Amino acid sequence: MIRVSVLYANSEGSRFDMDYYRDHHIPLLQARLGEVLKQVTVEQGIGGGRPGASAPYRVMCHQLFESIEAFQNAIAPHGAEIMADVVRFTDIKPKIQFSRIIL
Amino acid sequence: MIRVSVLYANSEGSRFDMDYYRDHHIPLLQARLGEVLKQVTVEQGIGGGRPGASAPYRVMCHQLFESIEAFQNAIAPHGAEIMADVVRFTDIKPKIQFSRIIL
Numbered sequence: 001m002i003r004v005s006v007l008y009a010n011s012e013g014s015r016f017d018m019d020y021y022r023d024h025h026i027p028l029l030q031a032r033l034g035e036v037l038k039q040v041t042v043e044q045g046i047g048g049g050r051p052g053a054s055a056p057y058r059v060m061c062h063q064l065f066e067s068i069e070a071f072q073n074a075i076a077p078h079g080a081e082i083m084a085d086v087v088r089f090t091d092i093k094p095k096i097q098f099s100r101i102i103l
Numbered sequence: 104m105i106r107v108s109v110l111y112a113n114s115e116g117s118r119f120d121m122d123y124y125r126d127h128h129i130p131l132l133q134a135r136l137g138e139v140l141k142q143v144t145v146e147q148g149i150g151g152g153r154p155g156a157s158a159p160y161r162v163m164c165h166q167l168f169e170s171i172e173a174f175q176n177a178i179a180p181h182g183a184e185i186m187a188d189v190v191r192f193t194d195i196k197p198k199i200q201f202s203r204i205i206l
Contacts, residue, residue, distance in 0.1 A: 005146075026206060042205040042206040043108075047171075047200075049199030055201065096151060097148055099149060101146055
């Protein structure tokens with residue numbers, strides 16, 4: 001199993017509409033990827049490692065897939081539509097990471 | 104529920120012993136935190152957003168707790184022991200993030 005993480009940095013003055021993200025963007029992702037998307041979690045940063053420090057990431061989204069190929073095949077026909085939706089909730093350019101699940 | 108994420112950057116020349124981490128450090132964490140630690144996942148970075156890009160993080164560890172207070176109370180008596188174990192598997196100083204689970 002692999003995880004695709006989409007990490008939105010907590011940059012000052014940035015825009016992120018969590019209501020739209022949760023109620024429209026994630027459901028769009030789920031509708032287009034179907035059962036290939038095994039699990040999706042959304043987390044909102046509330047703090048960093050030291051007392052009073054801000055969270056490195058404003059939002060983190062983690063998605064579970066069987067393999068990178070399964071993800072790529074599922075996203076290919078819908079990538080343009082999904083990307084076009086991003087400007088509706090944020091101006092942050094996310095970091096993307098593919099990971100192998102160790103534990 | 105809150106998530107504590109420990110993010111080890113994928114810096115060139117850094118050291119990370121995944122075997123030690125998985126087989127000794129994570130079990131130490133589980134033993135000391137007990138049932139307060141609801142869930143722990145470990146992921147190893149395999150790629151970034153563009154073809155051929157390296158993963159932003161070499162390792163990501165996500166831990167689930169009832170609340171920040173529950174985490175703080177559980178870690179307080181064992182923080183020194185857990186921190187002292189870190190040099191045995193890495194020289195990377197991790198980013199820490201506390202997040203609220205949205206979805």
